[in-house]
Amino acid sequence: MNTLIFRTVAPFLTALMILFSVFVLLRGHNEPGGGFIGGLIAASAFAIYGIAYGVAAVRRAIIVHPMSIAGAGLLLAVVSGLVSVFAGVPFMTGLWIYPSLFGVEVPLATVMSFDVGVYLVVVGAITSIALALEEREED
Structure with a gap:
């Protein structure tokens, strides 16, 4: 399935899918979607x-090891839950802050940092599994 058309379309499709995943x-939490999907x-x-391009090309594209991405996501998700404990409310209680950026309150x-953590865990773990399976297939 490694045709010229597929190799030509793959980078554009990859970029579009990553943009859609973000x-x-x-849009997650309040509507269908979120970190896992x-x-x-x-x-x-x-x-x-x-x-389309092989495991080495993916490893060069993501720069860091996929399990490092998963570990960073797990750390972010745990820290998101612990923030509420340090604020004196039950674990995993959602807390909000409203900083002003360029005159706009954001x-x-x-909850969002937890979703980003889940996103990173899923991307790292599933990509690591997929790359391991693809490497095994190339041998």
Whole structure:
């Protein structure tokens, strides 16, 4: 399935899928979507890129090891839950802050940082699995 057309379309499709995965991540929590589904879409994009160009190209594209991405996501998700404990409310209670950026008040929540953590865990873990399977297939 490594045709010229597929190799030509794969980078554009990968970029579009990663952009869509970020959209799904950000619309998450209140509507269908969120970190898990967005992460699956992004991991699928890396899998398509890997099928077209090989495992080495994906590893160069993501720069860091996929399990490091998963570990960073897990750390972010845990810290998001612990923030509420340090604030004196039950674990995983959503907290909001409202910083002003360029004169615009932007609400930031621990709920969003938890979703980003889940996104990173899913992207890292599934991409790591996909790359390991693809490497085994190339041998």
